[in-house]
Amino acid sequence: MSGVNxxxxxxxxxxxxxxxxxxxxxxTLREVLTDLETNYPGISxxxxxxxxxxxxxxxxxxxxxxxxxxSGVETATPAGSRVSVVPAVAGG
Amino acid sequence: xxITATESHTTVTRPFGPASALSCRECGExxxxxxxxxxxxxxxxxxxxxxxxxxxxxxxxxxxxxxxxYASLLPVPADVASRPNMAPGFTPLVRADRLAAELGLRSLHxxxxxxxxxxxxKDRVVAMAVEAARAFGFHTLSCSSTGNLAGxxxxxxxxxxxxSCVFIPAGLEEGKVVMAAVYGGRxxxxxxxxxxxxxxxxxxxxxxAGEDWGFVNVNLRPFYAEGSKTLAYEIVEQLGWRLxxxxxxxxxxxxQLTKIDKGFRExxxxxxxxxxxxxxxxxxxxxxxxxxKAWEAGHDVVQPVKPDTIAKSLAIGNPADGPYVLDVARxxxxxxxxxxxxxIVDSISLLARTEGIFAETAGGVTTGVLRRxxxxxxxxxxxxxxxxxxxxGLKTLNAxxxxxxxxxxxSLEAFRDAGLAH
Ligand SMILES: Cc1ncc(COP(=O)(O)O)c(C=O)c1O
Ligand SMILES: [Zn+2]
Numbered sequence: 001m002s003g004v005n006x007x008x009x010x011x012x013x014x015x016x017x018x019x020x021x022x023x024x025x026x027x028t029l030r031e032v033l034t035d036l037e038t039n040y041p042g043i044s045x046x047x048x049x050x051x052x053x054x055x056x057x058x059x060x061x062x063x064x065x066x067x068x069x070x071s072g073v074e075t076a077t078p079a080g081s082r083v084s085v086v087p088a089v090a091g092g
Numbered sequence: 093x094x095i096t097a098t099e100s101h102t103t104v105t106r107p108f109g110p111a112s113a114l115s116c117r118e119c120g121e122x123x124x125x126x127x128x129x130x131x132x133x134x135x136x137x138x139x140x141x142x143x144x145x146x147x148x149x150x151x152x153x154x155x156x157x158x159x160x161x162y163a164s165l166l167p168v169p170a171d172v173a174s175r176p177n178m179a180p181g182f183t184p185l186v187r188a189d190r191l192a193a194e195l196g197l198r199s200l201h202x203x204x205x206x207x208x209x210x211x212x213x214k215d216r217v218v219a220m221a222v223e224a225a226r227a228f229g230f231h232t233l234s235c236s237s238t239g240n241l242a243g244x245x246x247x248x249x250x251x252x253x254x255x256s257c258v259f260i261p262a263g264l265e266e267g268k269v270v271m272a273a274v275y276g277g278r279x280x281x282x283x284x285x286x287x288x289x290x291x292x293x294x295x296x297x298x299x300x301a302g303e304d305w306g307f308v309n310v311n312l313r314p315f316y317a318e319g320s321k322t323l324a325y326e327i328v329e330q331l332g333w334r335l336x337x338x339x340x341x342x343x344x345x346x347x348q349l350t351k352i353d354k355g356f357r358e359x360x361x362x363x364x365x366x367x368x369x370x371x372x373x374x375x376x377x378x379x380x381x382x383x384x385k386a387w388e389a390g391h392d393v394v395q396p397v398k399p400d401t402i403a404k405s406l407a408i409g410n411p412a413d414g415p416y417v418l419d420v421a422r423x424x425x426x427x428x429x430x431x432x433x434x435x436i437v438d439s440i441s442l443l444a445r446t447e448g449i450f451a452e453t454a455g456g457v458t459t460g461v462l463r464r465x466x467x468x469x470x471x472x473x474x475x476x477x478x479x480x481x482x483x484x485g486l487k488t489l490n491a492x493x494x495x496x497x498x499x500x501x502x503s504l505e506a507f508r509d510a511g512l513a514h
Contacts (some may be wrong), residue, residue, distance in 0.1 A: 010298045011132045020298055045476065046135070054392065056415065057118065057135040061291060064284070068396055086294040087130035090137065090345035090412035091217065091309035091316055092238050092286060 004032050004077045007084040015043040024083075029062065029071040032083055047085060048073070057088045107227040110145065111167035111291060114138040114314050117416070125167075127228050127311040137412065138314045140167045147362055149333065152325075157182045159322040165358060166322070167315050168223045176251050177222060178244075180215030181322050182467055183207040185330035185478070191446040191459075193485055195466055201336075203327055204449055210271060211484035212405075212452075213348065214244035217319035221308035221456040222248050224315035230306035232257055233277075236293040237309075238286050238344060238405045239268030240483055246275035247309055257305075259289050264404060267487035287410045296407050320348040327478055328365055330343025335365055337475035340373045340462050342454045342482055343383050343428065344406045346413030349374055353420045373471065374428035375461035377403035377453070381430035383414045392418055402433045402491050403453035405483055431460035439463065440485060440492055450485035450492075458482075 007075040008016050016022050024039070026032035030052075037044040049055050052073065060067045061084040067075040077083060113451065114123045118136025120186045129138055147164045155161030155421035159181030160173035173179070184204050192200035205213040218241070225233055233243050233249040233256045242258040249256035254275030261284060262270070282289045296302035298311050308316045328337060335356055341349040351370055359365040376384045379401025386394045394414030399407035411417070421428050431439070436456035443459045444450050462479050485492055500506040507513065 007295060007298075009130075009294070011128075011130055011135075014132075046133075055135050057130065057137060057411060057412070059291065059410065064288060064291075066287070066396055069398075084291065086291055087135050088137070088410070088412035089129060089290065089294060089310050089313055090347040090350075091313055092236055092241055092290065092345055092408055 003079070005082045006032065006036060007082065009085055009087055011087065012043060012046055015040040015046075020062065026077055027084065028073070029067060029075045029077055032077050033073070039052065059086045059088055060084070061086070095134055105169040105171055107169050107223075108167045109169055109172075110142045110164060111140045112143040113141045113409060115141045127224070127230075127306065129313045140318050141315050142167075144362060147364070149364055152329070159319070162322055162325045165320055165325065167220065168394055169436055172223060172381045175223075175226075176253070177219055178209045178215050178248050178251055180208045180219055182326060186325060186447060186449065188196070188447050188479075191443065194442070194446055195463060195473075197466070197473045197477060198323065201331075201476075201478045202443070202447060202481050203323065203478055204450055204454070204481050205323070206449070206451065206481055206484035208512040210240070210243040210247045211487065212240035212244065213320070213323065213480075213482040214240045215248070217241075217316045217323050218244040218248045218308055220319040221306065221312040222254070223308035224253050224312045225254065225308075228251070230304055231255060232303050232305045233308065234258060234293070234302075235308045235310075236260075236286065236289040237272070238407060239264045239272070240273035240405055241309065242279065243268060246272050246277045246279075249277055250275040261286050261289050265488050265490065267489060271487065286408050287396070290408075290410075302427035317347050317351050320351035321355030321358070323348070323480070324352045325359065328356070328359055331476075333365055335360075335368050335370045336478040337369070338371045338373065338426075338471060338477040340375055340458050340465070340471075340477070340479045342406055342458045342480060343374045343376050343411065343414075344408040345375045346383060346417040348482070350413050350416045350420060353424075370424060371423045371426045371475075373426040373461065374417050374421055375458045376428065376430040376434045377406055377436060377457050378430045379403070380407045380409060382409060383411055383417050384428045384430040386414065386418060387421065387428040394418070401436075402488075403436055403457050404488075405452060405454045406457060414488070417473060427465075429464055429470070431457060431464055435464070437462040437491055437493055441494070442486070443481070444494075451481045451483055452483035452485050452488040453491050454483050455481035455485070456491065
């Protein structure tokens with residue numbers, strides 16, 4: 001399976017030794033997060049809650065699309081796609 | 093790295109005044125004051141926590157006629173008013189007797205924030221962010237904006253002597269674009285919605301390209317958001333140190349509504365105002381009403397939407413403070429409602445015709461929701477009500493349906509023939 005680029009927000013870079021972008025593999029967002037977890041233990045519990053859902057104040061995008069407009073953690077992550085994890089911010 | 097606080101100057105006053113820490117609104121985890129905005133444990137939003145002292149009505153009354161009279165309740169240095177700034181706030185609380193009579197309300201006030209320096213409530217929040225940017229040593233002020241914030245950032249940066257670069261969705265109202273650009277900063281239109289702009293800015297913050305940039309609504313957001321509390325303080329002071337019984341507030345991200353509620357609660361806790369019940373109503377445009385939809389469905393999560401409304405200043409499809417808006421409405425016995433684009437246009441005319449206040453689309457939304465809530469029996473016509481007008485109609489001229497009554501020759505005959513004498 002070929003790689004997916006994951007953009008890591010500042011507050012999660014303690015898990016990636018400061019890297020802002022890492023690669024992972026998986027056909028769905030859930031698989032990508034599972035793969036991330038094997039390389040960067042602890043990271044997926046920051047993004048997902050205890051029931052395996054994306055936390056309330058995290059936005060996850062595959063390409064430009066918020067995964068809540070697609071299939072959430074089951075959203076497809078085709079080879080070469082970019083996953084971005086971004087804290088929610090209010091005000092604008 | 094922009095994540096650690098840097099003491100760039102040695103100041104005699106505390107740069108953040110009574111602010112003591114940042115705390116996570118979700119899990120309570122506390123953090124040292126710095127340009128951080130999300131909890132490292134749970135991603136929850138960080139809020140300014142305080143150690144208040146020296147707050148008194150007398151001290152407030154003797155302060156300047158701007159938001160700085162409330163400096164002892166804000167994350168700013170005590171000498172804030174003497175630094176170059178826009179000095180926003182202390183906008184009129186207009187007694188709206190004619191509108192009240194037309195709608196059948198006993199007592200109504202319009203808090204008219206179009207009277208701010210760049211004609212929207214955003215000058216209040218930006219004033220906080222500028223002080224934080226100074227304290228952290230950022231050289232460029234930035235934001236993601238639906239328009240009003242961009243103008244407020246451009247102006248405040250100009251006066252403070254900071255560079256600015258703001259990001260807006262392409263296709264905003266011309267009045268907002270010109271107001272953002274005229275102060276000499278950069279204005280970058282992004283081909284996408286506000287939510288796309290917001291994601292882009294959040295990514296830029298984590299990139300070396302955005303290092304040393306203060307994004308007022310991202311890495312400076314905890315400070316920025318506190319500016320909206322001043323609306324609560326002013327309304328209370330202008331009512332004679334009383335809480336309003338009902339208040340209607342427009343919602344984009346929901347930050348303003350949540351912080352107005354925080355402002356009221358602080359005044360109660362500090363004993364500056366009697367603890368009387370107040371009800372908070374949220375207002376959205378039907379074409380972007382994710383919080384109202386969650387309210388109607390009884391959910392406590394907000395499902396994002398793709399906005400389609402003329403109320404572009406409120407067109408945030410993924411409102412980060414949405415869940416907290418639902419909490420405030422529920423706790424206070426209010427609700428979150430919405431009105432169509434036609435009702436927005438109609439309500440802009442109604443407010444202008446009855447009170448001489450020309451609102452932008454956001455004011456059309458709140459006035460429209462006021463009317464709808466009354467018709468549905470959800471708002472008590474006998475209670476003292478405050479409705480917010482957060483922006484100026486000159487910025488959204490396309491939404492107003494008004495024009496010349498007649499075009500005539502410059503002669504008395506033509507005037508009489510056109511039936512204009514009455
Ligand atoms: C005129 C006007 N009113 C209200 C709002 C709502 O602000 P908030 O995002 O704090 O809910 C905005 C936001 O851009 C605005 O421009
Ligand atoms: Zn937390």
